[in-house]
Amino acid sequence: MYKFMIVIERTDTGYSAYSPDLPGCVATGETKEETEQNMYNAIEMHIEGLKEDGLPIPEPSTFAEYVLISDRVVNAVQ
Secondary structure (H helix, E strand, O other), X not given: OOOOOOEEEEOOOOEEEEOOOXXXXXXXXXXXXXXXXXXXXXXXXXXXXXHHOOOOOOOOOOOOOOXXXXXXXXXXXX
């Protein structure tokens, strides 16, 4: 089983998503949920295309972390 990280971003018209481990594999949607489902489908199609072309499926290597920055830093007067 493969576990690919996806990044979902808000746009002016809805949401877009991509996976850093699968260059060129992108999806859009009106909601986060729709975009996530569309990205799932896009990843399946992307992997099927790689297999049809005899190309290897990349090993997932991307991960995400959140970094907490204190309000004191964010609200500091410059």
